[in-house]
Amino acid sequence: MLGLNKKDTSLLILVAALALLAPFILNPFPSGSAMAQFNAGYPDLMQRFVIFGIFAIGFNILFGLTGYLSFGHAAFLGVGSYAAVWMFKLLSMNVVPAIILSVITAGLFALVIGYVSLRRSGIYFSILTLAFAQMTYALAYSVLTPITGGETGLQLALDDPRVLDGAASGDNIPVPGFFGMEMRGSSQLEISDWVFTFSTGYYFSAIIMLLSFYLSIRIFRSPFGMMLRAIKSNQQRLNYTGLNARPYTLAAFVISGMYAGLAGGLMAAMDPLAGAERMFWTASGEVVLMSILGGVGTLIGPVLGAGLIKYMENILSKINSDILHGWFAFLPDGLEDIIVSMIYPFIGKGWHLTLGLMFMLVVIFLPGGLVEAGQRISRLFGRKKSDDKSDKSTSTEPAE
């Protein structure tokens, strides 16, 4: 179907089902129950799942296939956000032109940065991308304030021209929409104690995520994808066969920059606001964490990693010591305090510690990330040879 083989088709259908049913799947606990705080099925968080999923899918096309580790990918995300907000300000509150412009702008940026950075490989490439991203961040924060809004970030204002929307805007700042459907709009479905929220913004992003996921499968399976893998496994040999690797790596870099721009544009479409902190190098580090945790070089891995990190950031960080005491209240008092004080550093504000430890463990023991963990478990239970989601022919070798 759609030019995919059977395995990939079933993977795509699985992801589509998960994405479309996410408001149900992520809301397993009835509201009001003690476990309700683990529900992730609210629009804001679900949107972040899919948007960062797109970001990670794009990053994976570069790092997973070619092995070039970019430490500056957040710059493209930030540029995409700025472009989208400017489109909202100048043209129209419709998200389509905004997203198109953000993809194009990020692509052009990636073309320039990639053209320069790809002259070097290995750690030099990482440092070059890092340097470019930090430069963009520093400029957006200071000198480019007229374009970027500086420290306060770029926001919509009532007196923005919005050429296509005309003077329709009243006293309130209009919200982004898709041909009349507001991104913030949502409807709720109540089944006894469960409340499911279906948000327009989420479904819009989810459909875009599915399209980009489909595109990434096609890239993985295409001759172009094969070429990228060849670069990763042995660039020198590729050169000896008379092929110049740089156009291919540059294309991969631009494509993954455009994915990042798409994610940035969607982020602005969900919440029309763009700030320079999205481009800081820790944000670039985060997408590296997502790809590695999920399984770099696999199709589904980065999406899983993005979901996991965003889940931890939003859910795990909310647990405080009172809640912990509530859970362990059945234990004798002394033991309860000991256990709570042992767990406490790893949750709530300390969730980064858990993330760092998990990340280290994955890098040390599970270079294939969650996907590899899944494969090992399924092999352990002796199921028939892994008809798995992932593509095992890739490993995490970098380009040196």
Next chain:
Amino acid sequence: MMDAIILQVLNGLDKGSAYALIALGLTLIFGTLGVVNFAHGALFMIGAFCAVTLSRIITISHEVVDETRTDFLGNPLKVDVPYVHDWLGKETGDVIIDWAVPLAILFAIPIMILIGVIMERGLIKHFYNRPHADQILVTFGLAIVLQEVIKYFYGANPIPTPAPDAFKGSFDFGAMLGMEANQIIYPYWRLVYFAFAALIIGAVFAFLQFTTFGMVVRAGMADRETVGLLGINIDKRFTIMFGIAAAVAGLAGVMYAPINSPNYHMGMDFLVLSFVVVVVGGMGSLPGAVLAGFLLGILESFASMKEIIDLIPGINQIIIYLVAILILLTRPRGLMGRKGVMED
């Protein structure tokens, strides 16, 4: 004009000293073990927190009721008296508390060496044969963990750690050179920091150049296998070098605490720049790292002069990265890089 130039050079020196020290440690690790250590900034940060810890330890105090004075309710006043006052008398005790940061040097050296050795033996040893990207990733994870541990114990806010009173003031450099007074003013502590950095850098180079141990390490950097075949346990020596590199980063952090109040993410802030410094200086070249550190520090402070910012707005924010990009594209090995280090 002359005074402005001198002032910018001086301003550049203290930041340059910090860059040079961190870059020196990074290069020591890279040159010996071939590992790209993203956790090096965290070691710098831990050093700064050694200073915080020591000044907390020596000001541990107990309450004493002072009968001669009363508080506003008329009750006898309770005063906190540090234990050092009881043990060593008030004068000596105050001097010790005042000099907490310099004393922390002695406190930090064994701790940092220990941390370095544990890091190398416990984690990095297993990554020698893995690709550089894996080394970057695992040390990046370690940096996050160390940072969060420090945040858990010390909180997220910067902790002011003052320098000894003797170095509190500023030094009028212009008057000394026979120029107008109050034109070139420079805090004493920054001068101390520069002298200290120069001392450490000199010590590391002397150690490598003039001791047998250093000679073996240099031989190992050049050709590890041959040194191993000669029956020398080079791994053990490289582990010790890792400890020394950690100590250099830690000492840079200890002395930096009065300049910039330590907070848990100061290491990451310095790390990115230090990597740029290492790359500019040339991967694996110790003199290159030091040279590039001072050079970039001074360039950065020149770029923040008002005249230059008026000319090219925002240049002070990006100068280091700009220089790094230019150097990497024109001189791929950096200023003093050796042939064949980290090349494809």
